[in-house]
Amino acid sequence: MQQLAKRRLIVVTGKGGVGKSTITAVLGSALSRRGKRVLLLEIDPRESLYQLLGISPSSGEIVQAAPRLFVQNLRPRAVLDHMVREHLRIDMLTDRLLASPVYRHFVEGAPGLKEMAIIEHARRLARKEYEAVILDAPATGHGLALLTAPSVVAEVIHDGPVGHLGRKLAKVVADPDMCGIVLVTAAEEMPAQEAIEFMEALDQRLSRAVELMVVNSLYPDEPGLFKDRKKISEKELRQLYARFQGARVELPLLPLDRGPALVTALTKFMRSER
Amino acid sequence: VIRGIERHPLVVVVGSGGVGKTTLAAALGLNRARAGESTLVMTFDPSLRLKDTLGVGEEAKEREVEVEVESEGRFFASLLDARTTFDRLVVRYAPDDRARRRILENRYYRHLSGRLAGVLEYMAVERLYEVASEGRYDRIVLDTPPTRQALDFLEAPERIVSFLDSGAIKIALKPWFDRKGRLRAASRLGILGRGLESFLDRMVGLALLRDMAEFFQAFEPLYAGFRERALAVQELLRSEKTCFMLVAGPGSEKIADTMFFARRLREAGYHLGPIVVNRLHPSAEAGELARWLGERDRIGLEQLRMLLPGSELVSIPLQPRAPNDLSSLESLGRLLPD
Numbered sequence: 001m002q003q004l005a006k007r008r009l010i011v012v013t014g015k016g017g018v019g020k021s022t023i024t025a026v027l028g029s030a031l032s033r034r035g036k037r038v039l040l041l042e043i044d045p046r047e048s049l050y051q052l053l054g055i056s057p058s059s060g061e062i063v064q065a066a067p068r069l070f071v072q073n074l075r076p077r078a079v080l081d082h083m084v085r086e087h088l089r090i091d092m093l094t095d096r097l098l099a100s101p102v103y104r105h106f107v108e109g110a111p112g113l114k115e116m117a118i119i120e121h122a123r124r125l126a127r128k129e130y131e132a133v134i135l136d137a138p139a140t141g142h143g144l145a146l147l148t149a150p151s152v153v154a155e156v157i158h159d160g161p162v163g164h165l166g167r168k169l170a171k172v173v174a175d176p177d178m179c180g181i182v183l184v185t186a187a188e189e190m191p192a193q194e195a196i197e198f199m200e201a202l203d204q205r206l207s208r209a210v211e212l213m214v215v216n217s218l219y220p221d222e223p224g225l226f227k228d229r230k231k232i233s234e235k236e237l238r239q240l241y242a243r244f245q246g247a248r249v250e251l252p253l254l255p256l257d258r259g260p261a262l263v264t265a266l267t268k269f270m271r272s273e274r
Numbered sequence: 275v276i277r278g279i280e281r282h283p284l285v286v287v288v289g290s291g292g293v294g295k296t297t298l299a300a301a302l303g304l305n306r307a308r309a310g311e312s313t314l315v316m317t318f319d320p321s322l323r324l325k326d327t328l329g330v331g332e333e334a335k336e337r338e339v340e341v342e343v344e345s346e347g348r349f350f351a352s353l354l355d356a357r358t359t360f361d362r363l364v365v366r367y368a369p370d371d372r373a374r375r376r377i378l379e380n381r382y383y384r385h386l387s388g389r390l391a392g393v394l395e396y397m398a399v400e401r402l403y404e405v406a407s408e409g410r411y412d413r414i415v416l417d418t419p420p421t422r423q424a425l426d427f428l429e430a431p432e433r434i435v436s437f438l439d440s441g442a443i444k445i446a447l448k449p450w451f452d453r454k455g456r457l458r459a460a461s462r463l464g465i466l467g468r469g470l471e472s473f474l475d476r477m478v479g480l481a482l483l484r485d486m487a488e489f490f491q492a493f494e495p496l497y498a499g500f501r502e503r504a505l506a507v508q509e510l511l512r513s514e515k516t517c518f519m520l521v522a523g524p525g526s527e528k529i530a531d532t533m534f535f536a537r538r539l540r541e542a543g544y545h546l547g548p549i550v551v552n553r554l555h556p557s558a559e560a561g562e563l564a565r566w567l568g569e570r571d572r573i574g575l576e577q578l579r580m581l582l583p584g585s586e587l588v589s590i591p592l593q594p595r596a597p598n599d600l601s602s603l604e605s606l607g608r609l610l611p612d
Contacts, residue, residue, distance in 0.1 A: 017292020017523070046534070139291050156385055157482055189596055190321045191292070222561045228594035255566030258527050 001270055003247060004212055005031060007180035008126040009172070010134045013143035014184030015194045019216040022258065023184045023251075024136040025052040026266045032069040033267070036131040039070045041122055043138060047073045054260040070130070080117040087161050112166075115149030119169050144198060147173050147181070148205050174206045183210040185240065186217050187233030192240050199244060213248040215240070220252060280309075280612050282517040282547070284406065284510065286416045288425065288539070289521035290531045294552045296320050297597065298521055298590075298610065299417040300328065300351070304341075304600065305607035307349035311412035314338055314350040314405060318394070318419045323596065327603055338405070343600060350411070352401075354419075359397035369495045376492040382485035383492075394419050395430035403503045406510060425538055431508040438501045451484055517547035522578070524554045524571040524589075529578060536582060548586040548611045551575055555592055586611060 004010060004027075012027065014020045024040055032038045039062065042049045050057045050073075053065040058073035065071050081098050118135070126133040137143035150173055154166030172178045181202070185195035195213070202208060218233060219226040241248070251269050256262040287299040296317050303315030317324075325331060328351050330339045335355040343349045361378065368374035377383055398419065405414060418427045510516060518539055522532040532549065539546045555571045558564035579587055590609045597603040 015292060016290060152385075156382075189323055193321055220561075220563055222564065224560065225556065225558065225564055225592070226561075229592075232595055253563065253567075255563050257570075 001030065001212070001247075001249075004180050004182065005034065005036070005132075007178070007211070008130075008132055009122055009178060010132060010180040010182060011137050011143070011147065012134060012182045012184060013137045013147075013198065014139070015186075015191045016139035018184050018186045018191050020139075020184050021048045021136055022052055022262065022266065023182065023214050023216065024134055025049055025263045026270060027182065028069055028134050029053075029066065029263055029267050030270050031132050031134075032066060035068070037068045037070075037129070038132045038134065039072060039125055039130040040065075041118075041133060041135045042071070042073045043076060043118060043136070044073070048258075049073070049136065052258060052260065052263050074118060074121065076114040076118055079121045080114050083117045083120060112149035112153040113162075115146045116153055116166060116169055118146065119150060119173065120165065123169070123172055144201055144205075147202070151206070174208055176208055176211060180211040181208075182212045182214060184214045184216055187215055187236040187240070189232075189236060192236040195240060196243050209246060210244070211247065213240070213244055213246065215248065215250045217253040218250055280306075282515055282545070283412065284414050284416065284516040285547070286418065286511070286516060286518045287521060288418050288518055288535060290523070290528075290535075293521045293523045293528075295521045296417050297324060297603075297606070298519075298550060298552065299415050300324060301597070301603050301607035302519070302610050303351070303413075303415040304343065304349055304603055305610060305612075306413050306415070307343055307347040308345045308604065308607075309612070310346040312348045312350075312410070313413045313415065314352065314411045315415045315417070316352050316354060316398075316401065316405070317417040318354045318398070320353065323598055327597060327599055341600075347412070352405075354394070354398055354401055356394045356397045359401050360393065363397075363400055364496075367496050367499050373492065373495055377489070380485060380489045380492060382482070382489040395427045396434055398427055399430050399434070399504060399507045402510075403507050407506075425535070428511060428542065428544070431504040431511070434504040435501055435508075438497055451487060512543050514545070517545045519547050520549045522549060522551050524551055524574055524592075525567075526570060526574040526577055529574060529581070532578060533581060536585070546585065548588050549578070549582065550610065551578065551587065551589045553592045554589045 010027065012020055012024045014023075021042070024042075028038045028040045040049055042058070047057045047059075049071050050063075050065075053069070053071065055063060055065045055071065058071050060073060060075050060078065062070050062072045084098065122133045122135050137146050150166045150169035152166075154163060154170050157163035157166060183195055183198060185191045199210060202210065215237065219229045221230060237250075249270055249272060251266055254262060254265055256265060285302065287295050287302070289295050296319065299317060300315055300320070303313045307313040320328075325334075328341045330341065330351045330353070332353075333339060334351055334353040335358045338350040338352040341349045341351055364374060364377050368377060398416075402414075402416060405411065520532065520535050520539070522528055522535075532551075536546060536549065551574075554575065555564070555567035557568040557572060575587070575589055588609070588611050590606070593606065595602075597606050
C-alpha cells in the first residue's frame with residue numbers, strides 16, 4: 001500500500017470472479033481515507049462498483065461515493081469518439097465520420113484503439129483532478145490486452161498522432177513509477193495459474209512486474225468443510241509466492257454480502273500487507 | 275420445455291467467468307462417452323490440471339486428440355486457439371497457393387490477426403462449423419470463451435454477417451492505391467487529394483493503410499465462405515439439435531448474473547437446458563462462516579427456483595478438491611443431468 005499510494009495511475013487486474021471490483025473499491029476507500037482524492041474507473045456495461053459503495057449507478061458520469069472518493073463507469077466507445085474528435089478538430093467532418101458504419105466497424109475491429117483511449121482518459125484525470133485514478137481492468141486475458149494495447153498500436157503505426165500517443169502511453173504503462181499494477185487472485189488452481197501466466201506475460205511484453213498481489217477469499221483455519229480447501233489453498237499460495245516475492249495482502253472470506261460493509265471490513269485488512 | 279441433454283447433439287456450456295464451466299464441460303463430455311457415445315469436448319482455456327487429467331497438450335490446438343477411456347464410446351478433446359484456427363482457415367479455403375501466401379505473409383495479418391477484437395469468438399464459430407459438418411461425433415460439448423459477457427460468442431456469427439454485408443468491406447476492397455503505392459483518390463483530387471493523403475499519412479501512416487487494403491483484398495475469395503458458414507452456425511445454435519447448459523455460481527449475489535444469461539438466451543430463441551448451480555456450500559452447524567455460506571447458498575438456490583419456474587435446476591455441492599484424474603472427473607460428471 002505504501003508503495004502503491006505514490007502512483008497516480010493504478011490498474012487492478014485478475015481473472016473473472018476473484019473479486020477485482022471489490023478490491024478496486026477497497027483500494028479506493030483505503031487511499032481516500034489517507035486523504036487522497038481518488039477516482040475509480042470501471043469498464044463494464046453491467047456496473048458493480050456502485051453496489052459495493054452503496055451509491056446509485058454512474059451511467060457514464062462521475063459520481064461521488066464518499067469524501068474524496070469518486071466513481072465513473074466508462075463507455076469505451078464514447079471515450080474513443082471523444083479522442084477522435086479532439087484530434088480531428090473539424091466538427092462537421094468528425095460528425096460524419098463518427099456516424100459512418102465504416103468507422104464503427106473499423107473501431108470495433110481495430111485492435112488497441114479503444115483500450116488506448118481508456119488509458120489516455122485515466123492518465124489525464126490522474127494528472128489534474130485526481131491524485132489517484134484506479135482502473136478496474138477487464139478479466140486477466142483482456143487486462144493484458146488493455147496494458148499492451150499502446151505498444152501494439154505503436155508497433156504498427158509509426159508516425160502521426162495515433163502512433164505518437166501509442167508510444168507515449170506504452171512508456172507510461174511500462175514505467176512502475178507512473179503506473180502501478182495490482183493483481184487480484186484467489187488461492188485456487190485456475191486463478192493462481194492465470195495470475196502466474198499474467199506475471200510472466202507482463203515481464204515478457206512490458207519488462208515489468210506487479211506492485212501488489214492481493215489473494216482474496218481465503219478459507220479460515222476451521223475443521224470440517226474448510227480443511228481440504230485450506231490444504232489446496234496453501235499449496236496454491238506456495239506456488240504463487242515461489243514466483244512472486246513482492247508486496248502481498250491476504251484477505252479472508254468473510255460472512256458478509258457484497259456491499260459497503262464488506263468493503264469497510266476488507267479495508268482494515270489491507271494493513272496486514274507483507 | 276426442452277429437457278434432457280441426451281436429446282441434443284450439441285451442448286453449449288455458458289456462464290460467467292470463474293464458475294467452473296470448463297471442468298463441468300469436460301465432466302459432461304466424459305459422461306457421455308461413458309454412456310457409449312463418441313464425444314468431443316471443445317474448450318478454450320483449460321487449466322494445466324485439466325489438460326493433465328485429460329492427457330492432452332499443445333497438439334490439441336491442431337486437431338482433436340483422443341483421451342483414453344475404458345468405455346464403448348470414445349472421448350476426444352480439442353483446444354481452441356484463435357491464431358492456429360485462423361491460419362488453418364486460410365490454408366484450407368484460399369483458392370490457390372499464391373492467394374494463401376499473400377495472406378499469410380501480409381504484415382497486418384501477421385501482427386494483428388490474433389489480436390483483433392472478437393477473433394477468438396469468430397474462430398470458435400469456424401471450428402464449430404468444421405467439426406459439426408464433418409459429423410464424426412455423436413455429441414459435441416462446447417465450452418465458451420472466458421469473457422464476463424460469455425454470450426459474445428453467440429453474437430459472433432451475426433457480427434460476421436453484418437460486417438460482411440456492411441459497406442466496410444466494399445470500401446476496403448476498392449483499389450485505393452496505385453502501383454506506386456500512392457492513394458488513387460489523391461491523384462484525382464489534386465491539391466485537396468494531396469492534403470487528404472498527407473492527413474492520413476500523419477494520422478496512421480500510409481504504410482499501415484496499404485497493408486490493410488492489401489489484407490482485405492487478399493481475403494476477398496474467402497468472404498462468401500465466411501458468410502455462409504457463419505449463417506450455418508447461427509442456424510445450428512438456434513436449432514433443436516442444440517441446448518445450452520447454464521453454469522451458475524452459488525449464493526444470492528450471483529442470481530443477477532444467472533438471470534441475465536437465462537433471459538438473454540431465451541429472448542434470443544436458444545434452447546435453455548439445465549441450469550447447474552456449481553460449488554454449493556452445504557448447510558453447517560458449526561462455524562460462523564460455514565453457517566453463513568450454507569445459508570447464503572440455500573437461499574440463493576430457493577430464489578433461483580422461484581425465479582426460473584419450469585427450468586431444470588441442478589445443484590452441485592462444493593467438492594473437497596478439484597478433479598485431478600479421469601475417475602474423479604467422472605464422479606463429478608455423474609452429478610450432472612443426462
